[in-house]
Amino acid sequence: MSVLVYTESENGTYKKTALEVASYAKGIADMMGTTATAVAINGGDTISLGAHGIDKVLNITNDALGDFNASAFAKAIAQAAKAEGAKVIVLSQSANAKYIAPLLAIELEAGYASNVVGLPESTSPFVVKRTAFTNKAFSNTEITTDVKIVGLGKNAFGLNETSGAAATEDFAVDLGDTSGVKVQSIDKATDKVAIADAEIVVSAGRGLKGPENWEMIEEMADILGAATACSKPVSDLGWRPHGEHVGQTGKPVAANLYIAIGISGAIQHLAGINSSKTKVVINNDPEAPFFKAADYGIVGDAFEIVPKLNEKLKAFKAANS
Numbered sequence: 001m002s003v004l005v006y007t008e009s010e011n012g013t014y015k016k017t018a019l020e021v022a023s024y025a026k027g028i029a030d031m032m033g034t035t036a037t038a039v040a041i042n043g044g045d046t047i048s049l050g051a052h053g054i055d056k057v058l059n060i061t062n063d064a065l066g067d068f069n070a071s072a073f074a075k076a077i078a079q080a081a082k083a084e085g086a087k088v089i090v091l092s093q094s095a096n097a098k099y100i101a102p103l104l105a106i107e108l109e110a111g112y113a114s115n116v117v118g119l120p121e122s123t124s125p126f127v128v129k130r131t132a133f134t135n136k137a138f139s140n141t142e143i144t145t146d147v148k149i150v151g152l153g154k155n156a157f158g159l160n161e162t163s164g165a166a167a168t169e170d171f172a173v174d175l176g177d178t179s180g181v182k183v184q185s186i187d188k189a190t191d192k193v194a195i196a197d198a199e200i201v202v203s204a205g206r207g208l209k210g211p212e213n214w215e216m217i218e219e220m221a222d223i224l225g226a227a228t229a230c231s232k233p234v235s236d237l238g239w240r241p242h243g244e245h246v247g248q249t250g251k252p253v254a255a256n257l258y259i260a261i262g263i264s265g266a267i268q269h270l271a272g273i274n275s276s277k278t279k280v281v282i283n284n285d286p287e288a289p290f291f292k293a294a295d296y297g298i299v300g301d302a303f304e305i306v307p308k309l310n311e312k313l314k315a316f317k318a319a320n321s
């Protein structure tokens with residue numbers, strides 16, 4: 001009766017979110033006095049999973065799972081859960097995992113709590129703390145079904161390295177007919193770091209005055225290996241692509257570092273970014289609301305500060321690489 005966790009990989013490498021859910025599953029397993037089993041779908045080397053608390057990996061290798069198909073992935077994970085007799089299943093809150101979770105809940109007749117931010121308050125009854133109202137509040141939710149699915153928010157738990165190694169087993173699944181939806185090709189719109197995967201996000205707002213001034217933002221993102229983002233009016237004005245708009249009506253950001261440049265800090269913007277760990281604000285108005293939500297703030301003109309900061313960051317990187 002292990003705790004089961006779905007660990008997502010890309011091109012055979014486990015993402016940081018996969019190692020975070022693995023660490024978290026181990027945490028729940030310890031609370032319940034059991035072990036943590038990972039389901040890996042066409043995954044790669046499992047050493048990193050063992051080093052984050054996983055006792056056993058069920059390796060599913062199946063061509064029908066080569067491209068993402070939520071229903072087929074949910075079926076595969078459900079079969080692994082049943083084989084393990086798992087009563088708790090942990091998923092991340094990636095876009096794919098959010099598609100899988102409700103389908104998995106149907107397969108397993110399980111209750112599902114999304115946006116969970118820490119280990120269960122208790123495992124009997126099973127109560128988890130979650131964010132609510134676009135991160136403005138927390139709620140404690142009891143999952144009352146026999147099988148429970150927990151969706152862990154990004155950066156909500158962190159990584160716990162252990163000295164363990166995972167045993168690996170091949171696990172065959174019967175997916176039935178998977179022809180309902182077929183991905184024919186995937187064209188990546190850009191090679192840039194995606195906001196959802198980014199550890200660091202450099203974001204800018206209307207304070208930049210126009211699209212021609214984004215070069216210094218792109219440069220900072222390049223130096224830091226960060227994703228670029230923007231406020232809603234900036235994408236509405238066509239200064240930046242809509243995919244960069246973050247906030248309540250845009251993409252959520254749960255990065256380790258969020259740098260906001262020339263953004264006022266309206267509540268709708270903050271709602272989407274306040275799961276980020278450290279927030280740095282650059283704004284020439286000391287009364288800008290963003291300063292109240294920031295960990296570090298620089299009051300000043302972005303056009304003076306950002307180029308200077310870029311030079312310092314470049315020098316620091318060169319001295320430390």
Ligand SMILES: Cc1cc2nc3c(=O)[nH]c(=O)nc-3n(C[C@H](O)[C@H](O)[C@H](O)COP(=O)(O)OP(=O)(O)OC[C@H]3O[C@@H](n4cnc5c(N)ncnc54)[C@H](O)[C@@H]3O)c2cc1C
Nearest residue numbers: 205206207231232247248249262263264268269284285302
């Ligand atoms: C239903 C609804 C949903 C919304 N959803 C979102 C959302 O998802 N995301 C979002 O971002 N907004 C959203 N908004 C809009 C939101 O209310 C704000 O209007 C918006 O976030 C403001 O964008 P901004 O901070 O870039 O621009 P502004 O409010 O114009 O602020 C620009 C800031 O730049 C500073 N500045 C100016 N010049 C400089 C300079 N030279 N150097 C440094 N700083 C400078 C100013 O002091 C100011 O603080 C939503 C609004 C509504 C009504």
